[in-house]
Amino acid sequence: MKKIIVATKNKGKAKEFKEFFASFDIQAISLLDLPESIPDIEETGTTFEENAALKAEQISERFNTAVIADDSGLIIDALNGRPGLFSARYAGEPTNDQANIDKVLQEMQDVPDQDRHARFICVLAIAQPGEETTFNTGYCEGYIHRNQKGDHGFGYDPIFIPKGYDVTMAELDPDKKNQISHRKNAIDQLEKWLHTL
Numbered sequence: 001m002k003k004i005i006v007a008t009k010n011k012g013k014a015k016e017f018k019e020f021f022a023s024f025d026i027q028a029i030s031l032l033d034l035p036e037s038i039p040d041i042e043e044t045g046t047t048f049e050e051n052a053a054l055k056a057e058q059i060s061e062r063f064n065t066a067v068i069a070d071d072s073g074l075i076i077d078a079l080n081g082r083p084g085l086f087s088a089r090y091a092g093e094p095t096n097d098q099a100n101i102d103k104v105l106q107e108m109q110d111v112p113d114q115d116r117h118a119r120f121i122c123v124l125a126i127a128q129p130g131e132e133t134t135f136n137t138g139y140c141e142g143y144i145h146r147n148q149k150g151d152h153g154f155g156y157d158p159i160f161i162p163k164g165y166d167v168t169m170a171e172l173d174p175d176k177k178n179q180i181s182h183r184k185n186a187i188d189q190l191e192k193w194l195h196t197l
């Protein structure tokens, strides 16, 4: 089976990448699967693209092979785009999904239903030795619920209701999330390249 390194230490993302790539007969190997422990990559970029490139390029250089990295987040209109680039550590370090959810719900408590629009963004960077890094971006539109529901997925899934649905992303079956998510929409743009592996 072909393999590809995905430069992530996020268990939720790693699980989804494994599921996505299995359909291409490719085994996705996350940084959590590697025998040696890989130092955290500091995300000093000012955009999702910069952070995704930082992660993909550093790991591609270390292993001299093609590497995919994902920088993603939740963008909420009523919070002027926050948590955005800082979605992982919105409530501070170490990252804690529940604390992040609590902070968003607290900041959104007085926001009326019609103003609770939000979207997930996923930027994939593909770094290959000797080649320019390329990018694919996917979105998933929706809105922020007033409380959290469901226990599938990860991150902010329990408070995000995808457009066209009346349940949160965390209430959806994982296979369903993988059909509509920002990650899926970004990976769909990779299809041609994945067949070249």
Ligand SMILES: O=c1[nH]c(=O)c2ncn([C@@H]3O[C@H](COP(=O)(O)OP(=O)(O)OP(=O)(O)O)[C@@H](O)[C@H]3O)c2[nH]1
Residues within 6 Å of the ligand: 007, 008, 009, 010, 013, 043, 070, 071, 072, 073, 074, 087, 088, 089, 100, 120, 153, 154, 155, 156, 157, 158, 160, 181, 183
């Ligand atoms: O509910 C969610 N469903 C998703 O599908 C999703 N995708 C991203 N996120 C949030 O955005 C942060 C990414 O930050 P991020 O791209 O820096 O990843 P990370 O730091 O968790 O791991 P790594 O990939 O950098 O190793 C994550 O921690 C989450 O809070 C999601 N939340």
Ligand SMILES: [Mg+2]
Residues within 6 Å of the ligand: 043, 088
């Ligand atoms: Mg990160």
